[in-house]
Amino acid sequence: MARITRRNFVNGALVAAGTAVLPKSAPSADAMKAYDPVYYPPARTGLRGSHPGSNTHAHAMAIDGETDFGPVTRLSEKFDLVVVGGGISGLAAAYYYRQKHGQDKQVLILDNHDDFGGHAKRNEHTIDGKIRIGYGGSQTLVNPKDWGKVGQDLLADLGIDLDRWDTAYDQDFYTRHDLGAVTYFNKDVFGADKVVRHPYSNHYNYVQGCMGPKISNEEAAREAPLSDRGKEQLLRVLNGGYHVIRKVHNLSTDAKLKKFLANHSYYDYLKTTLGVDDPGVMRMARHSALDWASSGTDLLGIEGADEAGAMGFPHRSVYDPDHPYIYHFPGGNAGFARAFVKKMIPGVAEGNNAEDLVMATFRYSELDKTGNDVRIRLSSTVVNARHAGDPASASEVFVTYVNDGKAYRVKASAVVMACYNRIIPYIVSDLPEKQADALRLQRKSPLQYSSVGLRNWRAMKELEIGFAMSPGNMHQSLMMDFPVSMGGYQTARDPNEPCIIQLIHCPYGEEGTPMEDQLVEARYRMLELQFKDYEDEIRAHLNGMLPKDLFDFERDVASITVNRWAHGYSMGGPGNSTRRGRRPFHRITIANSDSAPGADSWVAVRMAIRAVNEIQEF
Ligand SMILES: Cc1cc2nc3c(=O)[nH]c(=O)nc-3n(C[C@H](O)[C@H](O)[C@H](O)COP(=O)(O)OP(=O)(O)OC[C@H]3O[C@@H](n4cnc5c(N)ncnc54)[C@H](O)[C@@H]3O)c2cc1C
Structure with missing residues (x-):
């Protein structure tokens, strides 16, 4: 079987047919120069990810057509490079620009969030005095040993030792505690609160070390809270696969099978090949691939569904021993972002390598300090970037951003747009219309990662839950945090x-409608909700799933952080729009994983390298 990666699925190619501490307000412009020493966004709980306020100005441009952000203060600051977007790609652009042009180059990174890292965000929970470090978005470095020489040089320079995870990731954790993959059926949708010790899909497989089903397919079908007819159909699905497709459709050769697969959707397979019509089974199937697919499985082809771990295919092991999914910092890929920041702004934290940074005090007051060669200015949404005069001959670019409601302008010799690519036409004046049209075709899926601090996990242990599929709930899966200590x-x-x-939670739109419509509908539906809605949902989920004698939400949940990414995984645009969209525009070049496209941190870095190399020498 070809080796596949979790993120391969989201570049578009496979999508075929109360306890919360409220965030403090963002710092004012003056404070941006020297943040309050206690300013520490990773410890904020409540609504995070693209937190409230972070997209206000971008949406004003893109949705309301706003172009006037009030009087602009023209700062005297002039940089060699301004980078728009402080995600992995933006940080990498700053890093490689200085590698190429000299460490004395002056770089400003602007980001609309109150923290750096883009999707790579750290969520800290302090529970009964103990710190637990989770992630709010980008989770794990995918196959970093395959990043080639450029990648290995980067990792070495940032102080990231891949061999360290051989022991730092406790691969025996799950077997030691007997933790496997289960399914929680809720009362609201399935008529009974019930945990069955079978995941009914292969989605959980990315959790290295997690044990699989503890019962047979036959028992799992019997135990599911479905009608007899539903149970019988579910068993047919569990025992399905390509051999069944061959037999039912009389496909005697590989060529015939290939043709069939190319012309039929996953839903054709379920409904026609397997004869499924039970609403409970169909619901389980639709929710069985989650963020491996970035959409409900109704939008997938047969092979795409199989590769995304969906229900109805034999067990597949996703990561082979040479490519284990273990390269996870406590804090997820925010650990990667931190390593970039420390490299470029040494005073930000103590430490000799990326591992030291896991527990090091990160001083945000250092990020935008006068005198630094690299400065990171947070809570700053770029609303305009335009060449000073004719783009073909201009010697500089004016970059305008809004911070704390006020507009500021800085100058740069070059600009790398490492922000979401779809917003670029609203920001970059004079962009050729065809290029702007191509950028507008970019798609991103909404996604929500919620991290919950528990006072203990006795109830999880009792039910042997390492990973739980939850087809009836908003959050369609739930897992113990990765067992990484470093x-x-x-x-x-x-x-x-x-x-x-x-x-x-992978929000889906109305089943059967086109992907573009589903993405938009799901995004808005997610953003309509308030923190209390999520808290209520998580309360019902955990109280329904866990045994009452061992778990009580009010007693055992210490904190909740809901990370909403309205613009999550990069899914590209149709045809070659991505390539047309990412062309350099004189002194402005385009990075971000959208410009590949691919929802992967190494892709984000590679796109930064390309964008830096495209900056013309003037
Ligand atoms: C929930 C989630 C989980 C993921 N898990 C993984 C994983 O496990 N492994 C993996 O490799 N990848 C993962 N990814 C994919 C991730 O997108 C990439 O790996 C990578 O982090 C993308 O980096 P980027 O810099 O290209 O984009 P982003 O991280 O999106 O950074 C772009 C930044 O630009 C900012 N910006 C946008 N507009 C403006 C503006 N006008 N002004 C200023 N700033 C602006 C954005 O807000 C953002 O902060 C995940 C993504 C999500 C959403």
Whole structure:
């Protein structure tokens, strides 16, 4: 079987047919120069990810057509490079620009969020005095050993030692505690609150070490809270696969099978090949691939569904021993972002390598300090970038951003747009219309990662839950946080200790409608909700799933952080729009993983390298 990666699925190619501490307000413009020493966004709980306020100005441009952000203060600052977007790609652009042009080059990174890292965000929970470090978005470095020489040089320079994870990721954690993959059926949708020790899909497979089903397909079908007819159909699905497709459709050769697969959707397979019509089974199937697919499985082809771990295919092991999914910092890929920041702004934290940074105090007051060669200015939405005069001959670019309601302008010799590519036509004046049209075709899927601090995980242990599919709930899956200890950080080892559980919600649009419509509908539906809605949902989910004698939400949940990414995984645009969209425009070049496209941190870095190399020498 070809080796596949979790993120391969989201570049578009496979989509075929109360306890919360409220965030403080963003710092004012003056404070941007020297943040309050206690300014520390990773410790904020409540609504995070693209937190409230972070997209206000971008949406004013893109949705309301706003172009006037009030009087613009023209700052005297002039940079060699301004980078728009402080995600992995933007940080990498700053890093490689200085590698290429000299470490004395002056670089400003502007980002609309109150923290750097883009999707790579750290969520800290302090539970009964103990720190637990989780992630709010980008989770794990995917196959970093395959990043080639450029990648290995980068990792070495940032102080990231891949061999360290051989021991830092406790691969025996799940077997030691007997934690496997289960399914939670809720009462609202399935008529009974019930946990069955079978995931009914292969989605959980990316969790390295997590045990699989504990019961047979026959038992799992019997135990599902479905009608007899539904149970019978579910068993047919569990025992399905390509051999069944061949037999039912009389496909005697590989060529015939290939043709069939190319012309039929996953839903054709379920409904026609397997004869499924039970609403409960169909619901389980639709929710069975989650963020491997970035959409409900109604939008997938047969092979795409199989590769995304959907229900109805034999067990597949996703990561082989040479490519384990273990390269996870406590804090997820925010650990990667931190390593970039420390490299470029050494005073931000103490430490000799990326591992040291896991527990190091990160001083945000250093990020935008006068005198730094690299400065990171947060809560700053770029609303305009235009050449000073004729783009073909201009010697500089004016970049205008809004911080704390006020507009400021800086100058740059060159600009890398490492922000979401779809917003670029609203920001870059005079962009050729065809290029702007291509950028407007870019798609991103909405996604929500919620991290929940538990005072103990005795109930999870009792039910042997390492990973739970939850087809009836908003969060369609739930898992124990990855068991990674490094840099003095110790993940929970004992069920009596506090831990983080991670819940994933992939919002879908109306079944059967086109992908573009589903993405928009799902995005708006997600953004309509308030923190209380999520809290209520998580309360009902956990109280319904876990045994009452061992778990009580009010008693056992210490904190909740809901990370909403209205613009999550890059899904590209149709045809070659991505390539047309990312062309350099005189002194302005385009990075971000959208410009590949691919929802992958190494892709984000590679796109930064390309964008830096495209900056013309003037
Ligand atoms: C929930 C989630 C989980 C993921 N998990 C993984 C994973 O496990 N492994 C993996 O490799 N990848 C993962 N990814 C994919 C991730 O997108 C990439 O790996 C990578 O982090 C993308 O980096 P980027 O810099 O290209 O984009 P982003 O991280 O999106 O950074 C772009 C930044 O630009 C900012 N910006 C946008 N407009 C403006 C503006 N006008 N002014 C200023 N700033 C602006 C954005 O707000 C953002 O902060 C995940 C993504 C999501 C959403």
